[in-house]
Amino acid sequence: MNDWSALVAQKQDDLLAQLFAWLRIPSISADPVYNQDTLYAAEWLQGTLLKAGVDRCELWPSKGHPVMFAEKIIDPSLPTLLVYGHYDVQPPDPLDLWTTPAFEPQIRDGKIYARGSCDDKGQTFLHVAAFALLQEKGALPCNLKFLIEGEEEIGSAHLGEVIADYKKQLSCDAIVISDTSMLGTDKPSLTVALRGLAYLEVTVKGFNRDLHSGVYGGAVDNPINALCGMIARLKDENGHITIPGFYDKVVVHDDASRATLNNRPSDDKSYAAEIGAKQVYGEKDFTTIERIGIRPCLDVNGIWGGYTGAGAKTVLPAEAHAKISMRLVPYQDYHQVTQLITDYLHKICPPTMQLTVNPHHGGEPVLTNVNGKAYGAAVTAFKTVWGKEPIPSYEGASIPIAALLRRELSPELVFLGFGLDSDAIHSPNEHFRVDHFTKGLETVIQFYQEFGKK
Amino acid sequence: MNDWSALVAQKQDDLLAQLFAWLRIPSISADPVYNQDTLYAAEWLQGTLLKAGVDRCELWPSKGHPVMFAEKIIDPSLPTLLVYGHYDVQPPDPLDLWTTPAFEPQIRDGKIYARGSCDDKGQTFLHVAAFALLQEKGALPCNLKFLIEGEEEIGSAHLGEVIADYKKQLSCDAIVISDTSMLGTDKPSLTVALRGLAYLEVTVKGFNRDLHSGVYGGAVDNPINALCGMIARLKDENGHITIPGFYDKVVVHDDASRATLNNRPSDDKSYAAEIGAKQVYGEKDFTTIERIGIRPCLDVNGIWGGYTGAGAKTVLPAEAHAKISMRLVPYQDYHQVTQLITDYLHKICPPTMQLTVNPHHGGEPVLTNVNGKAYGAAVTAFKTVWGKEPIPSYEGASIPIAALLRRELSPELVFLGFGLDSDAIHSPNEHFRVDHFTKGLETVIQFYQEFGKK
Secondary structure (H helix, E strand, O other), rough: OOOOHHHHHHHHHHOOOOHHHHHHOOOOOOOOOHHHHHHHHHHHHHHHHHOOOEEEEEEEEEOOOOOEEEEEOOOOOOEEEEEEEOOOOOOOOOOOOOOOOOOOOOEOEEEEEEOOOOHHHHHHHEEEEEEEHHHOOOOOOOOOEEEOOOOHHHHHOOOOHHHHHHOOOOOOOOOEEOOOOEOOOOOOEEOOOOOOOOEEEEEEOOOOOOEHHHHHEOOEEOHHHHHHEEEEEEEOOOOOEEEOOOOOOOOOOOOHHHHHHHHHOHHHHHHHHHOOOOOOOOOOOOHHHHHHOOOOOEEEEEEEEEEEOOOOOEEEEEEEEEEEEEOOOOOHHHHHHHHHHHHHHHHOOOOOOEEEEEEEOOOOOOOOOOOHHHHHHHHHHHHHHOOOOEEEEEEEEOHHHHHHHHHHOOOOOEEEHHHHHHOOOOOOOOOOEHHHHHHHHHHHHHHHHHOOOO | OOHHHHHHHHHHHHHHHHHHHHHOOOOOOOOOOHHHHHHHHHHHHHHHHHHHOOOOOEOOOOOOOOOOEEEEOOOOOOOOEEEEEEEEEEEOOOHHHHOOOOOEEEOOOOOOOOOOOOOOHHHHHHHHHHHHHHHHOOOOOOOOEEEEOOOHOOOOHHHHHHHHHOOOOOOOOEEEEEOEEEOOOEEEEEEEEEOOEEEEEEEEOOOOOOEEEHHOOOOOOOHHHHHHHHHHHOOOOOOOOOOOOOOOOOOOOOOHHHHHHHOOOOOOOHHHHHEEEEEEEEOOOOHHHHHHHHOOOOEEEEEEEEEEOOOOEEEEEEEEEEEEEEOOOOOOOOOHHHHHHHHHHHOOOOOEEEEEEEEEOOOOEOOOOOOOHHHHHHHHHHHHHHHHEEEEEEEEEOHHHHHHHHOOOOOOEEEEEOOOOHHOOOOOOEEEEEHHHHHHHHHHHHHHHHHOOO
16 A cells, blocks of 8 residues: 555545535536536535645636636646546436435445436546645646536537637646546456447428328328338348448457457356346447447437327327437547438438438547557556556447547547446436545546656 | 108208207217216217107116117018117317317308217217108108117227127118218218228337447347337338238239229329328339228337437437237238237347237228118119219228127128218317208118118
């Protein structure tokens, strides 16, 4: 146990008490009823960082919830790290499934239960605490900037404008985000890629009103049947997406890269059993790890049309609708992919139907620079604290803002995440392990120190 | 103008006043709030028939609304006709779309506006009035029985049991139902066939909970995609249903029969334009008239699964659902067809999914005996009153109870309908033309007279 480990153990109760105060503030960005609380969560963070000794700390206005910015420049010749996180949380519904109230944090079985305990107040606070401890000891090894927003859970709609307005103040050498998971508590990992997202809503319209299925059935095409036929044509029997040009920009991994990627524990049977699936399924000739990490996919997220109540109603619906999304991998472009699928849907839409395609917001895929200094510092920090080389992890999910940060502020982007997939983020009984809190804090301190080395 | 025509004209105001009294009773069988009114509508009819001179008139109890039975046996050696109709009506919702209230009948532009004016109080009343006039003149040419139920609009769930219990009292030589439409006010027609119905609800389940589409997308099959793929395989590119054995019992019409069937006005362009469709569509090598009248069809009546609210949600839903129905033609059996599609769905369900198929109630197709005495009497009656040979019409819709009546009571079944497709039955502003009311009444009187001839 090194000095930092001992210090973290000594300060643990005090730090958790601070975090709990923050967790008690219901900063639900999606619900205007909680606008004042959401602002209060930003102000709480501002006060905590000022007390810990930042040079300045500001709330930047946006068209939505404000963005909190703070910085500590100890020496302009030292490298500067920008910490991105968010102070807003998901709504806690359904409330009755929580064992203890979402905004009354409690430790049970070595876990902190509260909305935001993992996503993302708990993980953001690791950086606040690391700064406070290093600053207290006069040992801060690099310059630090904090960019903590309040709209991550509602799509970060205004962060792009704020970054454009304050680009100079946000200059940095690398970005660190603690908002992801490890593969397991004994499987430390570093996320090296996140998938992007393209999302669209499709409507096929057949008639000017719902029709009686007896009077008209057989003489006209049916919007639901037509939509199902179109959806069925988006993938072939090998699970391969059939949209022309869809795979053109997808990175092809060589055998060595794939072997490295697959060199980690993975069990399809227990993976399927855990979610109650009969078996895994995906693109032919790829493993489950590859299907999630390095291959794009296409899924219908919602479908509706006609009569959906109890019993039978004999109707030919005027319209049918579907929400369709695709997870993208480097170097697919979501605007281009959205255009490709829109063109293809128009091509395969039967001449009987009127088709409307409405794109929702998307996000670019992200790939971290595993040869950069920040990534190397993260590997060393993990080895020091967790005793193991972290596994590079290609994650299937998306953090749309990550691509923006990397493009606008620095190509060096590290995901230093300490959550677990079982932490129930976005669900009732969200939690964060106390040992991940303490080891996470030690890892952040080690990471700052490695990053600050000249 | 013959004597009956003159008598109908003379009595018209009085008869309409009687019908209006019946229409004012909101006998909405679907809503228990109206149970007393529904009973009152049956009692009103009972009183009216007793006053007109039936031998006896009873309300037969059922597990739901009672069945009204009445009879007038003038001579056991004369043929006996059974009139089927219903005294219940559809709910009037949405109320705000009615120009005048649903249960305050009013004549505007030569049409009777009220819920039930056409379906089916107005048409049932033609038989009540015909009996009353003939009885008054001592001219009833045949024995008459009335079987008027109160649950037609909610599926006639208990009529089968009542018919079984009272089969002897219901014995007859032919059945007449006035609950259908003519092709047009200048296109008198006689419905000679109705399609049957098989209806089922399908659920495919992939997981024990909704999954995050980023974390799991690509590694597991998606219930919506799977369901769409199954639905797409139910028909081929020629609009032909692919369920093995589905067409085995379908009557094949020869060229002469098809020529007769198609020998009536039909215009695909105006047909499509009226419903806002880009074009008609159906089974290859058949006309629109044939697709509706003599060919079975398959339609999805409802589909749902996943996120269907505003905006985007990245979910892989645990389940997806569809309601699927088939219209059947002679001599398809709905139990057998339900089994065929159930087997086929299980066969084409991907191994990743759990499939559940729940059949709803169905109905057999009906074909009238166009060589029978009752049909011949109807043709003569139409020619006499409307001045034209009625067109034999193969209708696409279903009257599930018709097959039961024919099987249990008499193979001679005639649909003597005077509605129009534009009468808005089941919709706001339901109406019935006054001239169809008077000519319909004359036709019923002529029909009775022809049927009573030895």
